[in-house]
Amino acid sequence: MPWSRILITLAIVLSLIALLAYGFGRDPRYIPSPLLGRPAPSFAVTLFDGGKLSLEDLRGKVVFLNFWASWCPPCRAEAKDLEEIWQRWKDKDVVFLGINIQDQEDDALAFLKEFHITYPNGRDGSGKTAIGYGVWGIPETFFIDRKGRITYKHVGTLGQTLIAAKLEEARRSLVSAKEGKGSYQSIR
Amino acid sequence: MKSEKFLRLIPYPLSLFTVLLLAVSLLFAAQPVDLEEQVRRIAAELRCPVCQNLSVADSPSELAQQMRGVVLEQLKEGKSPEQIKAYFVSKYGEWVLLAPQPKGFNLLIWLLPFVAVTAGIVLVAFVVRRWARKKPGGQPATVDPALMKRVQREAALERPLAVDPEAEGPHAPLLQQQARLYADLKELEFDYQAGKLSQADYQDLRQLSEIQAANVLKEIEISRRQIAKARKAKPMERPTPGREAARPLFRRGWVLAGAGLFLLLFGLTLGILLSRSLRPRGSEQETITGDFLTGSSKEPQSLLAQGRSAFERQEWAQAIEAFKKALAIDATNPEAHTYMGLILAQAGHSEGALMAFDQALSRDPNFPLALWGKGMLLYRAKGDFSGARQNLEKLASLLPAGKEKEELQQTLAELSSQQGKRVKTKKAAGRAQEIRGVVSIDPKLKAQADGQAVLFIIARLANSPGGSPLAVKRIDRPLFPLPYSLGQENVMMAGVPLSGKVTISARLDKDGNLMTREGDLMGEYKKNPVEVGSEKIDIVLDQVM
Numbered sequence: 001m002p003w004s005r006i007l008i009t010l011a012i013v014l015s016l017i018a019l020l021a022y023g024f025g026r027d028p029r030y031i032p033s034p035l036l037g038r039p040a041p042s043f044a045v046t047l048f049d050g051g052k053l054s055l056e057d058l059r060g061k062v063v064f065l066n067f068w069a070s071w072c073p074p075c076r077a078e079a080k081d082l083e084e085i086w087q088r089w090k091d092k093d094v095v096f097l098g099i100n101i102q103d104q105e106d107d108a109l110a111f112l113k114e115f116h117i118t119y120p121n122g123r124d125g126s127g128k129t130a131i132g133y134g135v136w137g138i139p140e141t142f143f144i145d146r147k148g149r150i151t152y153k154h155v156g157t158l159g160q161t162l163i164a165a166k167l168e169e170a171r172r173s174l175v176s177a178k179e180g181k182g183s184y185q186s187i188r
Numbered sequence: 189m190k191s192e193k194f195l196r197l198i199p200y201p202l203s204l205f206t207v208l209l210l211a212v213s214l215l216f217a218a219q220p221v222d223l224e225e226q227v228r229r230i231a232a233e234l235r236c237p238v239c240q241n242l243s244v245a246d247s248p249s250e251l252a253q254q255m256r257g258v259v260l261e262q263l264k265e266g267k268s269p270e271q272i273k274a275y276f277v278s279k280y281g282e283w284v285l286l287a288p289q290p291k292g293f294n295l296l297i298w299l300l301p302f303v304a305v306t307a308g309i310v311l312v313a314f315v316v317r318r319w320a321r322k323k324p325g326g327q328p329a330t331v332d333p334a335l336m337k338r339v340q341r342e343a344a345l346e347r348p349l350a351v352d353p354e355a356e357g358p359h360a361p362l363l364q365q366q367a368r369l370y371a372d373l374k375e376l377e378f379d380y381q382a383g384k385l386s387q388a389d390y391q392d393l394r395q396l397s398e399i400q401a402a403n404v405l406k407e408i409e410i411s412r413r414q415i416a417k418a419r420k421a422k423p424m425e426r427p428t429p430g431r432e433a434a435r436p437l438f439r440r441g442w443v444l445a446g447a448g449l450f451l452l453l454f455g456l457t458l459g460i461l462l463s464r465s466l467r468p469r470g471s472e473q474e475t476i477t478g479d480f481l482t483g484s485s486k487e488p489q490s491l492l493a494q495g496r497s498a499f500e501r502q503e504w505a506q507a508i509e510a511f512k513k514a515l516a517i518d519a520t521n522p523e524a525h526t527y528m529g530l531i532l533a534q535a536g537h538s539e540g541a542l543m544a545f546d547q548a549l550s551r552d553p554n555f556p557l558a559l560w561g562k563g564m565l566l567y568r569a570k571g572d573f574s575g576a577r578q579n580l581e582k583l584a585s586l587l588p589a590g591k592e593k594e595e596l597q598q599t600l601a602e603l604s605s606q607q608g609k610r611v612k613t614k615k616a617a618g619r620a621q622e623i624r625g626v627v628s629i630d631p632k633l634k635a636q637a638d639g640q641a642v643l644f645i646i647a648r649l650a651n652s653p654g655g656s657p658l659a660v661k662r663i664d665r666p667l668f669p670l671p672y673s674l675g676q677e678n679v680m681m682a683g684v685p686l687s688g689k690v691t692i693s694a695r696l697d698k699d700g701n702l703m704t705r706e707g708d709l710m711g712e713y714k715k716n717p718v719e720v721g722s723e724k725i726d727i728v729l730d731q732v733m
Contacts, residue, residue, distance in 0.1 A: 013453060029238075033281065073505060081502075126257060127257070128261075131258055134279035
């Protein structure tokens with residue numbers, strides 16, 4: 001009788017502790033995205049060079065869509081990587097597009113200049129495009145295949161190897177099972 | 189009425205028109221207010237993605253503001269609140285709704301509180317009923333008249349019952365209760381005799397106490413009988429009186445120990461979790477619990493490994509984080525300092541990098557990576573060839589023969605050739621055309637030095653002391669004492685050589701132009717004039733303009 005009581009108490013206490021531990025272990029900021037495998041939300045942005053670009057213009061190409069801001073340290077950390085990998089992939093039917101959010105235009109231009117970024121970049125002043133993609137932590141990157149479907153989403157810095165792998169998957173329209181996470185900065 | 193009079197002053201059709209206009213304008217004015225309220229209502233149901241438990245309506249964040257903008261826009265497009273909420277759910281997932289929809293697993297969240305409340309009520313009712321049943325009842329109907337008689341008889345005795353208050357045994361509490369009730373009866377009697385109680389009160393109270401005492405007697409009887417029965421049933425295992433008394437105590441001890449253990453466990457867990465979680469977060473990348481439950485270890489070795497791999501991936505922020513943590517555990521760890529130095533060096537902060545390498549070498553003067561880092565930094569960034577050589581040669585003496593050593597020897601060879609070149613050029617041209625020294629500030633005037641000021645070091649030709657400067661060196665925001673060198677590149681007019689005899693002075697200027705102003709600090713070399721090419725031309729700023 002006392003043993004069964006002790007066991008029951010222990011089971012309850014341990015399960016409560018396990019629940020507590022699980023709760024503490026989670027990243028409370030993390031928001032799983034429902035967008036993986038779904039058609040990419042359409043958008044139209046004004047580029048820094050004055051031109052306009054919409055997602056429909058890019059149908060038939062693999063799109064690397066990167067949301068960033070000049071005040072975000074992880075974005076700065078990966079800027080060089082992105083430009084390098086763009087130089088390697090730009091002739092392979094792949095389009096890189098950076099979307100600057102929650103930023104001052106001057107700061108954004110200075111950022112592009114500092115890291116010698118040559119791929120197209122646009123500004124999302126109203127935040128509508130970012131909300132359309134459920135952006136909450138930057139850099140946030142979406143890989144879109146030729147048919148306009150999101151094959152992979154990554155919150156935070158990527159690294160060149162991962163970018164190359166995911167671009168290859170997007171070319172083959174392979175949808176990842178899970179989104180990825182690197183070091184990120186919550187947006188404001 | 190005043191308003192009627194006022195209305196009469198206006199021609200009738202006109203007043204009607206104004207009223208109509210007013211009504212229409214009110215209607216239009218009312219609509220945006222309504223829309224705003226609608227936006228607020230929808231936003232109040234959405235969770236702000238970048239806040240912690242704030243609705244989009246309440247959050248001051250930029251994202252929440254933009255989300256309210258999207259809500260307003262969609263309302264204007266004629267979408268229903270449900271459609272708008274569905275839009276946000278399709279972007280951020282169910283997560284974005286502050287109240288999860290009562291479907292599937294979520295249903296549990298909605299039902300659980302009600303289930304818990306019902307279970308609680310049932311439990312309380314159950315427990316209360318058990319208590320009520322246990323309580324010694326005061327119903328006179330169940331009292332045995334013989335027992336009543338015994339109570340009256342015993343209570344009437346001069347000394348009714350003497351019970352040792354520290355007596356032990358299975359009936360000790362009951363016996364004590366009985367003695368107390370007898371004492372009460374005595375006291376009642378006394379009060380009645382003294383005229384403190386009315387007859388009716390006395391009888392009521394007396395009966396109550398007698399009934400209670402009778403019940404206690406009955407309980408004692410029952411318990412005695414039970415013990416006797418137990419002894420009869422197990423005559424071989426007759427427990428000694430000591431063990432009999434100890435048994436309930438022993439059980440209570442178990443319960444106490446269990447409760448204590450539980451409290452200890454709970455307290456420890458809570459303490460550990462809270463102490464790990466309630467600390468300022470170093471960066472956005474950290475989870476609330478830091479590394480405690482997320483797997484990564486606090487061992488310096490694994491932190492260093494983490495840092496190294498981040499360093500190799502060129503993820504500087506992560507690498508810095510890991511090495512900082514390693515240094516928090518072991519403040520002099522040479523490897524962590526060295527890697528910090530390498531990161532600083534690649535970012536162009538050579539001073540900080542040098543400091544880090546020195547710290548690493550102060551703990552372990554033979555740490556190869558620090559020797560290499562310091563040597564290369566002195567060589568490439570600082571141009572201090574002899575310092576570089578010293579460090580790299582030391583490293584070369586430590587390295588075993590192999591590819592790395594060969595490369596190092598190559599670098600050393602390159603270094604010597606560079607050094608040779610430098611010495612030659614210096615001998616040929618450099619030295620003769622330079623003036624070197626240190627500018628310092630009079631300790632008494634230190635307070636007047638402005639951190640934002642600009643220091644000018646001026647060389648004038650010795651034969652025209654008040655004339656225009658020959659060469660000027662400008663240093664923004666100087667830190668004293670400041671070593672300087674004035675060379676050909678500082679000459680104001682192109683083509684004029686810096687040579688011959690000059691007077692050297694320095695001025696700390698508040699506004700950054702060459703004109704003197706009140707409050708500027710001045711200083712001159714005490715043994716002016718000097719020959720160009722001299723060294724140790726030290727200037728002290730000791731005059732105020």
